[in-house]
Amino acid sequence: MFPQEDPVRRITPRITPLFVALAAALITVLLGLAMAIMLPAGPAESAARPCAVGSGPNLAGKRFTRVEQLPANLRCATLTNAKLDELDLTQRDLSGAVLRGASLKEADLTQAHLEYADLRGADLTAADLGQLRAKQADLRNAILIDAEAGQAEFPHADLRKAVLTRAVLTQATFTNAKLGGADLNQATLGQIKARTADFTGAKLKDVKLGQAALQHAVFKDADLTEAVFTQAELQGADFTGAIIEGASFIQASDLNLTGARGEGTNVPDDAVIAPATETEPPAGDGEPSGGESDTEPARRSSGGLSPAFIVVLVSAFGLSMTLLVWGLTSGRRKRSHATFTMARHAAEEDVTRFGEEIDTLDFEMKVNAVSGPSHDWRAALDAYEAAKRALMLARTPGELHAAAVAVHHGRQALHRVRATMGRAPR
Secondary structure (H helix, E strand, O other), rough: OOOOOOOEEEEEEEHHHHHHHHHHHHHHEEEEEEEEEEOOOOOOOOOOOOOOOOOOOOOOOEOOOHHHHHHOOOOOEOOOOOOOOOOEOOEOOOOOOOOOOOOOOEEEOOOOOOOOOOOOOOEOOOOOOOOOEEEOOOOOOEEOOEEEEEEEEEEOOOOOOOEOOEEEEOOEEEOOOOOOOOOOOOEOOOOOOOOEEOOOEEEEEOOOOOOOEEEOOOOOOOOOOEEEEEOEEOOEEEEOOOOOOOEEEEOOOEEOOOOOOOOEEEOOOOEEEEEOOOOOOOOOOOHHHHHHHHHHHHHHHHOOOOHHHHHHHHHHHHHHHHHHHHHHHHHHHHHHHHHHHHHHHHHHHHHHHHHHHHHHHHHHHHHHHHOOHHHHHHHHHHHHHHHHHHHOOOOOOOHHHHHHHHHHHHHHHHHHHHHHHOOOOO
């Protein structure tokens, strides 16, 4: 639940405006931290697999030239180092399968299920992965060169050091995926959903990321030379140490290039750019004439302060106070925006976890051929939709409260569904 801000009642007239501003900023920051901490957290994401590892057929090291040679059920099958090149595996269920080092060159995996599958070191060169479902799949060191993976789903998947050179990943989902050290040079990533994805140290030369959703993605030390971020959503994205030489940011939103290396192009006017390294001005440059002009009035006014000098002092004081008030107001606005961003990010994470809890329960019901009470199941789905709408409409921390309430009621409904499933006959 979101905490309500306590009214400040003990401020006396003797407190200076500066102290009031600092106190207000402190309260705002503490409020944001409290919101992030006190958001209703769901249970930890279940690591349960759809089936036990190795519980399926053992086909390790075998070579298959026709799809008919494969058993009908491949869930949790062991296919380590198997040869499956050019096979039509459209819509096949390989959930939890072990495909380490397997060869799937030019295989057709359109709409196939690879949730929780182990594809470490697998070769999927030129494979068709359109609408593939690979939630939490392990693709470390996998090879996906020239793969066609439009609308493929890789949420929470591990693709560290995978090779995806020239892969077409248009509208693919990489939410919270790990792509550290991955090679995505010349890949097409237009309209991907990669919120909170980690691209640390990834190679992204000449990639197309137009209209990509990259909120809070991490690009630390990544090579983004000549990458295209046209209309990409980059709120909270971290470019620290990233190489952005020649990268284009036409109409990219919420861009912050603090710590980035190189010079990007078409950077929006409202982008935050790291200041150039400050250097001390050369001693004496431009100072002789300025110094003389500053000292001459002092010599001429040695008999006392002139009215003009007093006017200058008063004007300078007034300008200083104006700048101080403006600075405090501007700083307060920035801190308020940062607080809301933090609270919204936490709320988005919780709604995402709730959606994954719904997916997990739906998967369990299908696997076990059971069903819970339809009204509670519908209530959970309605709560999820309500939470998403509340997030979309929220403009203040207080308005995020509606999303938290919806998630809370939705989890209660899911709990009732699970309780009913526990009593259902198997």
